[in-house]
Amino acid sequence: MTYIVLEKCIKCKYTDCVEVCPVDCFHEGPNMLAIDPEECIDCSLCVPECPVNAIVAEDDVPAGQENMLELNRELAAQWPEIVERKDPPVDADDWKETDGKLKYLER
Template sequence: MTFVVTEQCIKCKYTDCVEVCPVDCFHEGPNMLVIDPEECIDCSLCDPECPVEAIVAEDDLREDQRQWLSLNAELSRQWPVLSEKKDAPEDAKEWEMVEGKIEHLER
């Protein structure tokens, strides 16, 4: 099993989760993070660190979130590893509760 970053991360891109990850499985894209499912050791340390609850255990994904498992795998092969916490985008707070953000995903 792995943990999965879902669309709630788009345009928020808080990196509190990165700081606690013991295996550097987070990858940074233009406006969100993803988890490499091959690197994730299912330690669950990242899940409670996400202030917008964008990280979900694979087994807990809702049907409408299943696509995020393959998107995390795909994008983690394209994006660089992020191993240190960074500042969130200036407008992150404005995007926290926005629904249906997948249309804003930047690859």
Template sequence: MTFVVTDNCIKCKYTDCVEVCPVDAFHEGPNFLVINPDECIDCTLCEPECPINAIYPEDDVPAGQEAFVALNAELSREWPVITERKDGLPDAKEWENKPGKLAELKR
């Protein structure tokens, strides 16, 4: 099983999770992070580090967000690895917990 970054990360992109990842499974896009399912070792370290609860075990992805499983796999092949914490996006607080942000995703 792998962990999946979901909708709530879009336009927030907090990176607390990347520092604790022992296998560098996180990849960074313009306004979203993803987890490479081939690299993730299901260690559970990232999930509690996310300040906005955007990371879930693959089997527990919230209803309606199942597409993020495939999206994480797809984008992790395209985006570079991120291993160090950075500040969230400048207007992240405004976007926290807003539902339906998939249309805001920048590739």
């Protein structure tokens, strides 16, 4: 089992989760993070660190977001690794409660 970043992360991109990851499996894109499912060791340390609850176990992916496992795999292969916390986008709080953000994903 691996953990997955859901579309809730898009346009929020809080990076609190990356500091607690013991294997550095997070990758940073323009407006979202992704987890490399091949590197994730299923420790779950990142889950409580996410202020928008955008990280879940692959067995707990909400209905309609099943594509996020493959998307995390694809994006993690393309994006650089991130290992230190960064400031979120200035408008991140404005996007916290927004659903259906996949259309805003920047690759």
